[in-house]
Structures are given as structure tokens and as C-alpha cells.
Amino acid sequence: MKQILIIDDDENLGELLTQYLARYEMQAHVALAPSKGLEMIKKLKPDLLILDVMLPEKDGFEVCREIRAKSSIYGQLPILMLTAHAEVTDRIVGLELGADDYLPKPFEPRELVARIHNILRRSGDDASMREIKPINGIEVDPSRREVKLDHAVLDLTTMEYELLILFMQYPNKTFTRDELMNRLRGIDAELFSRAVDTLVSRLRHKLGDTSKTPRFIKTVWGRGYTFIGEQL
Amino acid sequence: MKQILIIDDDENLGELLTQYLARYEMQAHVALAPSKGLEMIKKLKPDLLILDVMLPEKDGFEVCREIRAKSSIYGQLPILMLTAHAEVTDRIVGLELGADDYLPKPFEPRELVARIHNILRRSGDDASMREIKPINGIEVDPSRREVKLDHAVLDLTTMEYELLILFMQYPNKTFTRDELMNRLRGIDAELFSRAVDTLVSRLRHKLGDTSKTPRFIKTVWGRGYTFIGEQL
DNA sequence: CATCGATGATAAGTATTTGTTTCATCTGGT
DNA sequence: ACCAGATGAAACAAATACTTATCATCGATG
Numbered sequence: 096m097k098q099i100l101i102i103d104d105d106e107n108l109g110e111l112l113t114q115y116l117a118r119y120e121m122q123a124h125v126a127l128a129p130s131k132g133l134e135m136i137k138k139l140k141p142d143l144l145i146l147d148v149m150l151p152e153k154d155g156f157e158v159c160r161e162i163r164a165k166s167s168i169y170g171q172l173p174i175l176m177l178t179a180h181a182e183v184t185d186r187i188v189g190l191e192l193g194a195d196d197y198l199p200k201p202f203e204p205r206e207l208v209a210r211i212h213n214i215l216r217r218s219g220d221d222a223s224m225r226e227i228k229p230i231n232g233i234e235v236d237p238s239r240r241e242v243k244l245d246h247a248v249l250d251l252t253t254m255e256y257e258l259l260i261l262f263m264q265y266p267n268k269t270f271t272r273d274e275l276m277n278r279l280r281g282i283d284a285e286l287f288s289r290a291v292d293t294l295v296s297r298l299r300h301k302l303g304d305t306s307k308t309p310r311f312i313k314t315v316w317g318r319g320y321t322f323i324g325e326q327l
Numbered sequence: 328m329k330q331i332l333i334i335d336d337d338e339n340l341g342e343l344l345t346q347y348l349a350r351y352e353m354q355a356h357v358a359l360a361p362s363k364g365l366e367m368i369k370k371l372k373p374d375l376l377i378l379d380v381m382l383p384e385k386d387g388f389e390v391c392r393e394i395r396a397k398s399s400i401y402g403q404l405p406i407l408m409l410t411a412h413a414e415v416t417d418r419i420v421g422l423e424l425g426a427d428d429y430l431p432k433p434f435e436p437r438e439l440v441a442r443i444h445n446i447l448r449r450s451g452d453d454a455s456m457r458e459i460k461p462i463n464g465i466e467v468d469p470s471r472r473e474v475k476l477d478h479a480v481l482d483l484t485t486m487e488y489e490l491l492i493l494f495m496q497y498p499n500k501t502f503t504r505d506e507l508m509n510r511l512r513g514i515d516a517e518l519f520s521r522a523v524d525t526l527v528s529r530l531r532h533k534l535g536d537t538s539k540t541p542r543f544i545k546t547v548w549g550r551g552y553t554f555i556g557e558q559l
Numbered sequence: 560c561a562t563c564g565a566t567g568a569t570a571a572g573t574a575t576t577t578g579t580t581t582c583a584t585c586t587g588g589t
Numbered sequence: 590a591c592c593a594g595a596t597g598a599a600a601c602a603a604a605t606a607c608t609t610a611t612c613a614t615c616g617a618t619g
Contacts, residue, residue: 114395114403118427252565267480269472273445289607290567296609297566307574316575316606317485318472484576521596522578528597529577537597548586549595560619567614574607585596 097121100141102132147177163193173214255298266324329353332373334364379409405446498556
């Protein structure tokens with residue numbers, strides 16, 4: 096489970112965020128003041144830092160700069176800045192500060208989760224970087240984000256790739272459409288949409304898996320889809 | 328059995344939902360007003376709260392906020408909001424309110440059940456995920472929805488799977504056709520229909536259980552069917 | 560800000576499952 | 590052994606779910 100540290104003096108927001116992130120398999124911790132926050136970084140070694148700009152003692156810009164300056168202590172800790180308004184954004188993400196992304200307040204929680212996932216993926220520390228065992232002629236190299244089918248490189252879109260990864264991590268598991276939606280987008284699925292079907296269809300097509308007796312993705316009628324792990 | 332609390336001033340709907348959820352092994356209780364509802368939460372300690380937006384006294388948003396604010400009292404009670412229309416949905420599920428999901432009215436009962444399962448799965452265990460003891464060469468992995476007969480994977484349809492699950496949960500129990508009908512679909516069992524017979528026949532066929540001395544499903548003449556639990 | 564690719568929505572077409580009918584067969588009681 | 594009701598299973602019909610082509614929309618890119 097990913098550890099997220101939040102430095103924000105708004106206790107209420109911290110509480111809410113902690114609850115919200117828990118739904119997405121992230122454990123959040125809150126530091127109300129920068130000094131406390133820096134301490135906690137050393138102890139917790141969080142996977143990501145959410146940093147408010149408006150803070151007591153010194154502002155978020157300062158904190159960010161400091162963390163980046165002392166990378167020997169804090170490492171390459173990914174940072175997501177919360178800005179009061181959509182201002183001075185260029186400098187935040189820019190070199191000067193070294194934050195990885197920013198989000199203007201007020202924000203949609205979904206947006207936050209999406210950006211967290213984004214950052215974690217970029218920083219190579221995401222779940223999607225786990226090794227994936229080759230199955231049935233498909234090899235995946237997560238570090239290169241490269242997929243090979245019978246030794247030929249496949250060109251997959253982001254969603255297709257994520258879907259394939261998910262399937263391959265749980266071979267023979269039957270996913271419902273909700274589950275797939277939730278795992279791929281981190282929100283509750285709109286059940287009246289055929290988006291998942293379309294996605295599966297596209298992936299199948301690229302995998303050349305269009306016959307009635309699928310080689311990879313089996314339809315479990317009335318339930319969802321299953322990635323076939325072994326030949327029988 | 329899961330306890331579900333419904334806060335909704337539509338007495339009729341509450342009644343219907345109570346009946347409907349009963350089929351899915353959930354016991355529903357209805358509170359017509361928020362004040363009453365909050366009381367009942369403390370007493371019942373329900374596993375999930377279904378909360379209508381349109382309510383007397385104060386609206387569902389208020390109630391939701393209150394429950395989240397007083398988490399020391401109400402705990403992490405999962406909340407499913409019923410919205411009048413498909414609007415302002417982001418904020419509902421979002422941080423501000425802390426609901427776990429929402430469902431626009433009018434909704435399909437099946438949809439509701441699906442979402443309840445979703446939420447319960449996220450927040451812990453799901454009734455439909457309970458373990459099933461292997462019997463007589465049949466193993467079931469509910470989390471993967473995988474059935475193995477003598478170590479070979481079986482391909483079952485939804486109904487067949489549900490029927491098998493039901494049988495295996497109560498080995499040696501004789502089910503009448505009505506009982507099976509009620510458990511598998513709804514109260515409105517057509518007693519003239521032979522759907523159950525057909526279903527049993529199909530399941531037997533897939534289990535290779537077609538001989539006169541059945542290995543799994545025994546016909547209790549004039550009564551119903553029994554799933555055989557042990558070798559005699 | 561125009562373009563392109565990726566993704567979501569829609570709907571027509573297809574496939575599978577599930578329910579019903581039917582008839583051969585079976586059961587238990589006479 | 591015979592009968593009436595009950596059951597099994599095949600064939601057909603109806604309901605339901607899935608596939609995919611196509612179009613719309615969104616977001617990134619330059």
C-alpha cells in the first residue's frame with residue numbers, strides 16, 4: 096500500500112483526504128506544519144508528498160525547494176503541490192522548484208487521485224512497474240513499457256497497456272466490468288457504458304485474439320472477462 | 328447476514344428494497360427521517376447505509392457530511408447516496424461529502440445490488456465472496472469465480488454457478504424447486520415453470536453427473552434436489 | 560488553434576444464456 | 590403390470606449480454 100504524506104495546516108482537509116485516499120489503497124498521513132512534515136518524511140519514507148502552498152512557518156515553495164536541495168536526505172520524493180489558486184503555476188512545476196505536478200484548490204478528489212497515479216507512474220515506483228511473468232507468448236517489460244507477442248513488439252495505447260498489465264497480474268481471475276473500470280480509472284464505473292467492452296475489443300484485436308476460442312481474453316458471460324493463464 | 332440501513336422518506340420504496348435485498352442475504356431496515364436514521368445507526372451498526380438525498384428535516388448531503396464529520400461515533404460506515412437525478416455527482420462521491428458511491432433515481436434493483444457489493448468489497452468482505460468448502464472433487468474460488476472439478480476448470484454460466492454455490496453451501500440439504508427459484512432469482516417464482524429442472528439438468532451435464540446414481544445432485548422425487556456432501 | 564490519436568458513447572448486429580414446450584422415461588402407489 | 594403425476598433432456602423461443610463499427614469528444618502536440 097502506497098504511503099502518502101500530506102503537509103497541510105487544514106486539519107479537516109487532511110482528515111478527508113486520508114479517508115478518501117484509503118479507498119484507493121493509499122495510506123495517508125498528515126503533517127500540519129513543515130517542520131513536522133520534514134521529520135515525518137525521514138521516518139515514513141512516503142511514496143509521494145502532497146504539499147500545500149499556504150503553510151505556517153514557511154510556504155510550500157520553500158519546503159519544496161528545501162527537499163529538492165537536500166536530495167541526499169530526502170531522495171527523489173515525488174511532490175504534488177496544492178496551490179491556492181491557479182496562479183504562478185509555471186514556476187511550481189518548473190525547474191526552480193522541482194515539484195512534479197500541481198493542483199489548484201479547490202479540486203475534485205478524483206482529479207487528485209488521477210494525478211497521484213500519474214506521478215507515481217512517472218517516477219517509476221508505481222505498481223505498474225512490478226515485474227510481469229510472461230504468459231502464453233506475451234512478454235512485458237514494464238521499465239520500457241514494451242509488450243511483445245510471440246517476439247514481435249506490439250503498439251498499445253495507455254489504456255490497452257494498463258488493461259493487459261492488470262490481466263496478466265491476475266491470470267485466470269474473472270474481472271467484472273466495474274472492477275476493471277475501477278482499477279483502470281480509479282473511480283466508480285458508469286455501468287451503462289460499454290467502454291470496457293470497447294477497450295477489451297481493441298486489445299483483443301491487437302493481440303490477434305478474435306477467434307471464437309480465444310487465446311488470451313475469455314468472455315465470462317454475465318460476469319466479465321478472464322485472462323487465460325495456462326493452456327489446458 | 329449484512330445489515331443495511333436505508334434512510335428514505337418514501338415508505339413504499341423502503342418496503343420494496345427491503346424485500347428485494349432480502350433475496351441477496353441482506354437485511355434492510357428503513358428510517359423515514361434523518362434523526363431516526365442516525366439513532367438507528369448507533370443501535371444497528373449496519374454494514375452499509377443507503378441515503379436518499381431528498382429528505383425531511385435536512386437533506387442527504389447534510390446527513391452524509393454529519394456522519395463523516397462524526398466518524399468517531401459512526402465509524403467508517405460506507406454510504407451509498409441515492410440522487411434525484413444524475414447531477415452534482417462528483418461532489419457527492421468526492422471529498423466534500425465522503426460518500427462511497429451514488430446511484431441516480433430511478434435505478435434498477437440489480438444495479439443497486441451490484442453497487443452494494445462493490446462498496447462492501449472495498450470496505451472489507453463481501454457476502455458473495457465467502458469461502459466455499461471443497462466437496463467431493465469440486466473446488467470453488469469465489470474471488471476468481473473459478474470452479475474446478477477433479478482439478479479441471481469448469482466453464483459455468485451465471486445461473487449454473489449460482490446454483491452450484493447454493494448447493495455447496497448447504498450440502499445434503501434438500502431444496503424444493505420454489506426454494507431454488509427464490510434464491511436464484513426472486514420471489515415471483517412461477518411454480519408452473521420447469522426452469523429449475525432445466526437448470527439442474529444443465530449443471531449435471533457439465534458436472535458429468537448424468538448417470539442414474541448421481542455423484543453430486545440427487546433427485547428427491549416429489550420434493551426437489553439435494554447436493555450430496557459426502558461419500559456413502 | 561488546428562490536427563491527430565486515444566478514448567467514450569451509441570447502436571446495429573451477433574452470440575449466448577435462459578425459459579418453455581414437448582415427449583420419452585421414470586417413480587411410486589395400486 | 591398399469592396409471593398418473595413427476596422428471597430428464599432435446600429442441601425451440603425469448604431474453605439478455607456481448608462485439609464491434611462508427612461517430613463524438615477530449616487532450617496532447619506542435
